Amino acid sequence: MPKGFLQAATTAAPHRVAALVDENTNPFELGCAIELFGLPRPELGRDLYEFTLCAPDTHTSMRNRFFALSEVAALEAADAADTLIILSRPDVHAPRRPAVLDAISRAHARGARLVSFCSGAFALAEAGVLEGRRVATHWQCVDALRSRFPGVLVEPDVLFVDDGDILTSAGSAAALDLGLHIIRRDHGAETANDVSRRLVFAAHRDGGQRQFVERPVPEVPDASLAPVLAWAQERLDTPLTVSDLAARAAVSTTTLHRRFRAQLGTTPLAWLTGERVTLARRLLERGESRIELIARHSGLGTPANLRVLLRRETGLSPSAYRNRFGPGAV
Structure with a gap:
């Protein structure tokens, strides 16, 4: 944050x-x-x-x-x-x-x-x-x-x-x-x-994620994604890509996609976007009103992109979301 x-x-x-x-x-x-x-x-x-x-x-x-x-x-x-x-x-x-x-x-x-x-x-x-x-x-x-x-x-x-x-x-x-x-x-x-x-539970798994991922037990178990997820969460305001995540995990992008599907039931890009939208929501809840700054700090890039993704997630514009959940909201 x-x-x-x-x-x-x-x-x-x-x-x-x-x-x-x-x-x-x-x-x-x-x-x-x-x-x-x-x-x-x-x-x-x-x-x-x-x-x-x-x-x-x-x-x-x-x-x-x-x-x-x-x-x-x-x-x-x-x-x-x-x-x-x-x-x-x-x-x-x-x-x-x-x-x-x-x-x-x-x-x-x-x-x-x-x-x-x-x-x-x-x-x-x-x-x-x-x-x-x-x-x-x-x-x-x-x-x-x-x-x-x-x-x-x-x-x-x-x-x-x-x-x-x-x-x-x-x-x-x-x-x-x-x-x-x-x-x-x-x-x-x-x-x-x-x-x-x-x-001590994941803060946000999207409702559309799969209930059950059926997969064979690998001969050599995949490493946990936890280290690369924690690393990415500290750098959401930087222009991270799926390739950056794969490089940090020291695997190919194909392997990274497979691990995300197996362990989280989603894709690296969907996870990264969800984390950025969640960070933008938290900034709005803390009273920040500068949309350009929120878009930059959350890694969403532009105010237009922030508005589209926030509305898709919550049904609200940034100002309406801040009015509902920000300081002084009742």
């Missing part, structure tokens, strides 16, 4: 998030929801969300009866949520209870944001809110979701789908990717980066 920029103010009001826990819910996705939206954020000086767990029963057994939850809020708490998260269950063919489906339908009808992790998309589909909508789910569940709900537009091989008021993720760790995307959308790239550091 270039020095000399103002620290962004943190004045966003908390947003009410409820995670719906049902019988046989997967513990991992429950943990993701709590980590992302439920924990206090003393490092930020504020809490980002007001978080509630709710369930149709006072005693709810988790998957394989590993443990049970009690003393969580009643299902009616979902009616007060700005965002309702539907967690996954291993048996995608077991229907959800009418009370759960009604809670989802009511939330959708009043304009709440709906989020599903992994197979939670099946509950959204059962509730009738996914007809004609783009969704993601675990790659192993794609055919089942398409078969049961042919009107749902299932994206077969992405980490998550942001379809406006309905956001869905693929399996397991993709819940973290979607959650950080939501935090980035709500509170900006700087805040999402802070949360990702606490999670």
Whole structure:
């Protein structure tokens, strides 16, 4: 991060998030929801969300009866949520209870944001809110979701789908990717980066990246990309090229592309562009208003290029983004 920029103010009001826990819910996705939206954020000086767990029963057994939850809020708490998260269950063919489906339908009808992790998309589909909508789910569940709900537009091989008021993720760790995307959308790239550091998780994997990269185990394992990524992140304001990255990694550009695809599920150029846009967003959030300077320091080159890429990523112009997430934003 270039020095000399103002620290962004943190004045966003908390947003009410409820995670719906049902019988046989997967513990991992429950943990993701709590980590992302439920924990206090003393490092930020504020809490980002007001978080509630709710369930149709006072005693709810988790998957394989590993443990049970009690003393969580009643299902009616979902009616007060700005965002309702539907967690996954291993048996995608077991229907959800009418009370759960009604809670989802009511939330959708009043304009709440709906989020599903992994197979939670099946509950959204059962509730009738996914007809004609783009969704993601675990790659192993794609055919089942398409078969049961042919009107749902299932994206077969992405980490998550942001379809406006309905956001869905693929399996397991993709819940973290979607959650950080939501935090980035709500509170900006700087805040999402802070949360990702606490999670010790990649700050930004684009939703369009592949869920699963199937490849044979090489006879000699490829070296990690971590050193060249760290080197590039410190030099985003220089005219780095894919050839520069390959030279730093001491491999050919073809080998570098193969390693990026295998380890990150993307290309070197797409990764480099994404890192530069993220840096530009952070500079805007810290109050910088000189578009030429932001374009130069982020390595995006020209204000025109910055405007195009920022709008493609966020739907906002630089000034609109700064007004929403910069110092004094509410």
